Amino acid sequence: MAFRVLLLCAVLFCVASSHDSPERAFALSTTEGSRAEEDLTGEAVVEDELDPEDQQVFHPTHEWQVVRPGQAVPAGLHVRLNLQSGINEARLPDTEATAQKRVKQEHRLGLDPSLYTPQGLKRALAKLKEDMNADAPEEKTRKEDLKQRFRPIEELKQEFERLHMNIESDFQIMARLIKILNSSTSTVEQKSAALYDLEYYVHQVDNAQDLLPLGGLQLVVNGLNSTEPLLRERSAFVLGSALSSNPRVQVKAMEGGALQKLLVILATEQPLPVKKKALFALSSMLRQFPYAQQQFLRLGGLDVLKGLSRERGAQTLSVRVVTLLYDLMVEKQILLDDGKYNELGSEKIQQYSQVDLAEAIQDQGWCTLISDLLGVPDHDHREKVLQTLNVLLSTCREPFRTNGQLNTTLDILRKEYEDLVKEEKNDGDDDGYFKELHNLVIDFTEGLR
Numbered sequence: 001m002a003f004r005v006l007l008l009c010a011v012l013f014c015v016a017s018s019h020d021s022p023e024r025a026f027a028l029s030t031t032e033g034s035r036a037e038e039d040l041t042g043e044a045v046v047e048d049e050l051d052p053e054d055q056q057v058f059h060p061t062h063e064w065q066v067v068r069p070g071q072a073v074p075a076g077l078h079v080r081l082n083l084q085s086g087i088n089e090a091r092l093p094d095t096e097a098t099a100q101k102r103v104k105q106e107h108r109l110g111l112d113p114s115l116y117t118p119q120g121l122k123r124a125l126a127k128l129k130e131d132m133n134a135d136a137p138e139e140k141t142r143k144e145d146l147k148q149r150f151r152p153i154e155e156l157k158q159e160f161e162r163l164h165m166n167i168e169s170d171f172q173i174m175a176r177l178i179k180i181l182n183s184s185t186s187t188v189e190q191k192s193a194a195l196y197d198l199e200y201y202v203h204q205v206d207n208a209q210d211l212l213p214l215g216g217l218q219l220v221v222n223g224l225n226s227t228e229p230l231l232r233e234r235s236a237f238v239l240g241s242a243l244s245s246n247p248r249v250q251v252k253a254m255e256g257g258a259l260q261k262l263l264v265i266l267a268t269e270q271p272l273p274v275k276k277k278a279l280f281a282l283s284s285m286l287r288q289f290p291y292a293q294q295q296f297l298r299l300g301g302l303d304v305l306k307g308l309s310r311e312r313g314a315q316t317l318s319v320r321v322v323t324l325l326y327d328l329m330v331e332k333q334i335l336l337d338d339g340k341y342n343e344l345g346s347e348k349i350q351q352y353s354q355v356d357l358a359e360a361i362q363d364q365g366w367c368t369l370i371s372d373l374l375g376v377p378d379h380d381h382r383e384k385v386l387q388t389l390n391v392l393l394s395t396c397r398e399p400f401r402t403n404g405q406l407n408t409t410l411d412i413l414r415k416e417y418e419d420l421v422k423e424e425k426n427d428g429d430d431d432g433y434f435k436e437l438h439n440l441v442i443d444f445t446e447g448l449r
């Protein structure tokens with residue numbers, strides 16, 4: 001019984017804490033070696049496992065849902081460790097309305113909201129003690145017997161205190177991890193484990209912003225030119241996750257010299273996993289941040305990315321580069337389209353007008369480079385390349401039209417997808433994936449005429 005009460009207390013306390021500060025969920029301190037075990041076992045394997053673009057993505061709702069190991073958690077969610085089950089859960093942040101609904105639900109379930117405070121818990125513990133003392137005489141002997149067998153309440157309280165001590169806020173956990181990173185006595189293993197854990201926390205927008213007062217962002221940026229490849233890789237991973245959809249962190253990382261360091265990694269001889277993570281960080285840095293895009297072009301970033309297609313194992317990298325260029329072109333287009341109706345966007349429009357990605361793409365031979373990529377075997381990759389080619393139609397019309405190889409490839413793809421669409425139809429799917437790909441090929445071919 002004592003054990004069950006303890007667990008209940010822990011859960012209630014957890015709820016209490018996050019109730020006090022709704023912006024920050026709480027978690028138990030991670031024990032040494034739990035996730036760190038995987039660290040040095042096989043870089044390439046672990047790399048792919050961790051890669052957010054390869055991972056299955058967690059689909060959040062307003063209810064807590066279990067986050068399975070290896071699932072990528074989108075930024076901006078509330079994440080908690082369920083003390084009862086020991087597993088991580090995440091959900092969308094509450095709006096005012098859903099928060100009220102949740103409190104009502106919990107009330108209905110008999111969870112008294114006043115219990116959610118430390119005072120409430122203390123009262124509950126005191127009442128428990130009273131109940132144990134106020135027993136009817138005939139019950140006394142049995143209770144005495146029980147008392148012998150179960151730990152007295154004081155012991156339980158101590159246990160609770162101890163447990164309480166172990167509950168750290170995300171902020172405290174991050175401060176601890178950053179201290180490990182900053183310590184000259186930490187080993188490479190300790191630092192890489194700290195970076196791995198840190199990456200988990202900075203998915204949350206608030207946590208990523210907490211990196212700034214903690215001084216952690218600059219440490220991570222400095223890690224990009226560590227002499228240890230694993231630390232460079234992990235630093236880039238943390239940075240990429242912290243930067244995702246987080247303008248404040250983007251600005252600070254830019255000021256801290258992250259862009260130059262990432263370009264150095266991408267332009268020099270490096271293990272493939274380091275390059276992959278650096279490309280991930282670069283993408284997070286550039287998205288929705290026209291100033292960084294401008295600097296990227298100025299520093300010859302497009303040339304650096306072009307160099308990546310000469311790498312060993314370059315195909316995945318190349319497709320990711322194309323994805324990045326596609327996203328940047330589309331985000332600018334969307335902003336310009338919206339901007340016609342939206343005065344507020346005008347400063348951003350001003351900034352984007354100085355980012356002439358399309359022109360740079362045409363000048364530097366990307367039209368041919370990208371169309372050559374259409375020969376990749378993977379359907380998803382082809383889809384990305386086809387979408388990009390469609391976006392580049394006006395910019396690259398001439399190079400595309402005179403490219404005999406592209407013409408041949410389009411012919412082959414059209415036939416291949418015609419067959420696959422037939423199979424799809426036989427299986428009862430009239431509007432399937434291959435139909436979509438087939439349409440992309442047709443649209444592009446017709447657009448070229």
Ligand SMILES: *[C@@H]1O[C@H](CO)[C@@H](O)[C@H](O)[C@H]1NC(C)=O
Nearest residue numbers: 178179182183214215216219
């Ligand atoms: C790192 O350590 C140095 C010297 O020990 C200290 O001055 C600095 O404030 C620390 N930085 C962080 C972010 O903790």
Ligand SMILES: *[C@@H]1O[C@H](CO)[C@@H](O)[C@H](O)[C@H]1NC(C)=O
Nearest residue numbers: 222224225226227228257261
């Ligand atoms: C990383 O770069 C910074 C600034 O460019 C430099 O001060 C530092 O010594 C470099 N670290 C290593 C390990 O090369």
Ligand SMILES: *[C@@H]1O[C@H](CO)[C@@H](O)[C@H](O)[C@H]1NC(C)=O
Nearest residue numbers: 401402403404405407408411
């Ligand atoms: C492209 O292929 C079509 C036949 O599929 C052919 O008629 C056309 O001349 C080709 N164009 C180029 C530029 O090779």
